[in-house]
Amino acid sequence: MPGGQSSPQVVFNVEATCRSVTDTVSGVLSPGALRSQLASAAPVVLPSMLLCDFAHLADEIKRVEAAGVHALHLDVMDGHFVPNLTYGPTIVEACRSCTNLPIDCHLMISNPARYVADYHKAGANSLTIHIEAVPDPRPVLEQIRSLGALAGLALNPSTPLESILNVLDVCDLVLVMSVQPGFGGQKFQPVALEKLKQLRKLVKPEVLLEVDGGVNESTIKTCAEAGAQLFVVGSAIFGKEDYNQSVHHLCQLAHV
């Protein structure tokens, strides 16, 4: 929780999920438990709040929560690693204050080591850094784990998979970018599919595979077939009137 030293407390609720789970499982989850819950709830659609109506942030969170999403995806951009600026920890804290959903922070920032503790303290449950942002991601991934969050590593469409192979042992999650990071609403790049397929064979079964960028009704199924479990979706939710219908349709399509 904001201000605390330990892992943010998450009440995980799998009622009304894409898998039509009827039991409600609530309780405070450790990072390991969160990882297994997300894996067993797959396919999991994570709304990228980047494209929500920020004048009504709390309402937007309630709307996606009511649609049965399992977590929120927050795109943190620093205007340096990517040519766009978004949230500081204050916004993460604001999100934390109005939901018990896990918060998945995608850090598109230079020097992530300097900020991971702040984002965790603000309420992030998973922190994903970019391989392109750090010469050696191992110490930062270990730092994230020691904070009590899931450690994620992202790679851009043009970055070869080989660049992350030697650090997969310290990843709880791998985020395969299917667009150049920085902006929502871009076209899906199929190069992500081959990476997902390769990763599914390379990583331990408990490592979560996430895909981000241009994921919509036309592309989600092939991502699921390639091995993705977590699907970050911006415009295909927030560009629609009915979030509930969009989330459920996407989940249906991702069942493979």
Ligand code: DX5
């Ligand atoms: C891009 C972000 C994505 C993006 C998703 O840098 O990481 O999360 O906002 O938006 P859509 O689904 O519109 O591509």
Ligand code: ZN
């Ligand atoms: Zn993202």
